[in-house]
Amino acid sequence: MYAIVDIETTGGHASANGITEVAILVHDGQEVIKQFKTLINPLKPIPIYVQAFTGIDDEMVSKAPKFQDIAHQIYELLHDKVFVAHNVNFDFSFLHFHLAAAGFNLQTKKLCTVRLSRKIIPGLASYSLGRLCKEVGIEIQDRHRALGDALATAKLFSMLIEQDKDGHISKTLNQRSREQSLPPHLPKEDMDKLPTVPGIYYFHNSKSKVIYVGKAKNIRKRVASHFANNKPGRQKQDFLREIHHITFQECGTELMSLILEAVEIKRLWPAYNRSLKRFEYAYALYSFEDQNGYMRLVIDRKKKFSKPHYTFNGIAEGYNLIKSLIAGFNLCPKLCFVQRNNEPCIPIGEESCKGACEQLESVDLYNERVIVALNSLSSVLPGFLLIDVGRTFEEKSCLLIENGQFFGMGYIASDLAQADISLVKKHLTPYPENDYIRNMILNAALRFPHKVRDIYVN
Numbered sequence: 001m002y003a004i005v006d007i008e009t010t011g012g013h014a015s016a017n018g019i020t021e022v023a024i025l026v027h028d029g030q031e032v033i034k035q036f037k038t039l040i041n042p043l044k045p046i047p048i049y050v051q052a053f054t055g056i057d058d059e060m061v062s063k064a065p066k067f068q069d070i071a072h073q074i075y076e077l078l079h080d081k082v083f084v085a086h087n088v089n090f091d092f093s094f095l096h097f098h099l100a101a102a103g104f105n106l107q108t109k110k111l112c113t114v115r116l117s118r119k120i121i122p123g124l125a126s127y128s129l130g131r132l133c134k135e136v137g138i139e140i141q142d143r144h145r146a147l148g149d150a151l152a153t154a155k156l157f158s159m160l161i162e163q164d165k166d167g168h169i170s171k172t173l174n175q176r177s178r179e180q181s182l183p184p185h186l187p188k189e190d191m192d193k194l195p196t197v198p199g200i201y202y203f204h205n206s207k208s209k210v211i212y213v214g215k216a217k218n219i220r221k222r223v224a225s226h227f228a229n230n231k232p233g234r235q236k237q238d239f240l241r242e243i244h245h246i247t248f249q250e251c252g253t254e255l256m257s258l259i260l261e262a263v264e265i266k267r268l269w270p271a272y273n274r275s276l277k278r279f280e281y282a283y284a285l286y287s288f289e290d291q292n293g294y295m296r297l298v299i300d301r302k303k304k305f306s307k308p309h310y311t312f313n314g315i316a317e318g319y320n321l322i323k324s325l326i327a328g329f330n331l332c333p334k335l336c337f338v339q340r341n342n343e344p345c346i347p348i349g350e351e352s353c354k355g356a357c358e359q360l361e362s363v364d365l366y367n368e369r370v371i372v373a374l375n376s377l378s379s380v381l382p383g384f385l386l387i388d389v390g391r392t393f394e395e396k397s398c399l400l401i402e403n404g405q406f407f408g409m410g411y412i413a414s415d416l417a418q419a420d421i422s423l424v425k426k427h428l429t430p431y432p433e434n435d436y437i438r439n440m441i442l443n444a445a446l447r448f449p450h451k452v453r454d455i456y457v458n
Helices: 048-054 067-078 088-101 113-120 129-136 146-163 168-173 188-192 219-226 234-242 254-268 315-329 363-380 421-425 435-447
Strands: 002-009 019-027 032-039 082-085 110-112 199-204 210-216 245-250 283-289 295-301 310-312 384-389 395-402 405-413 428-430 452-454
Touching: 002 067, 002 088, 002 146, 019 048, 019 067, 019 088, 019 146, 032 067, 032 146, 067 088, 082 088, 082 146, 088 110, 088 234, 110 113, 110 168, 113 146, 113 168, 129 146, 188 219, 188 245, 199 219, 199 254, 210 219, 210 234, 210 254, 219 245, 254 395, 254 405, 254 435, 283 315, 295 315, 295 363, 310 315, 315 363, 384 435, 395 421, 395 435, 405 421, 405 435
Parallel strands: 002 082, 082 110
Antiparallel strands: 002 019, 019 032, 199 210, 199 245, 283 295, 283 310, 384 395, 384 452, 395 405, 405 428
């Protein structure tokens, strides 16, 4: 037995909106044998635009029963039947939420006439109830009212049963099938294509724009978890309605999927991603020549398209590095903007400034030490390859840290793992980096030293 359902509501998600009308048609697989319809007082004002859409206003529902007063009737009609609706997860989410608030736990199998229509009557331009019914010759009386739309859905459902030569309905109702948990516009074929390996996945809207990027150890399992519950909140319901397609990229390791996720969120700026969007380097180490020709080191905000010697997420990290260069190479604290007063240079380290700030030391001698100090960064900052499993047995995944910064990653043939670094780099894709990505790689290197191949970069 089937319960064909349509509801009208005050808004698009159950947790903050009420039901204004419900219609339930009991269908025996051939025809409707029982009908239930009622207005419901949502206990809140109906927005003007909803009134215009459905024709249901506050006065009409003022004397209607509250949902909790008829919850037992609705539960009795639904609990032992297959729940059928056009975009079933919307109607089910509302009734499940409000029945739970009234003390009833609705657990039923579901059928979505949107998804079934795509399979049994393929090739139509639109599968909205109005356009679909027009295409197949079903007239809708009282459009956007619960009973009118439910009666049209019942006629459509009878047609789908009659034309279901390939058994799509029975396959969908199979206990192992989770198709009805999928968003209404997402083809099951997209789910079937997902692999069970590490990687990233993209949710696309109806215009193929990426609206969400995620990473996973197991792509198929992680994507399915997005649809495993039907939370009644606005964000989740809007999110599910927007998903029309899924694409993916396989990665050799979970670390590579984490990095690629961070890069792609920055590149695509998907509407439903929140984390990783704001993460940027805050500061950088720069050098320049002043009016007198002396090279100066400075910590400044990182600028687009600039070429800093190094970057930092926090200003304290930057000043710690510049102070170590001052101490190690007898650089002038004033010319490095660490000392900003007119007093004599205060030594940092064992030796003091040799007078560059007073032009007592020649430009050439001082600049030579600055260049040596900057070149020393390559020996102080780490440089290594992190080599791990690839996507196949014939390849290895490879990430390169060069001068303490993430260069890029990719896949190399197993016999290239010990090759010259210049040859390995040709097989890697450069990626933008940030402190988040760099720290993930450095932490992985500490945890798995056997996967690290040290390099020395001039």
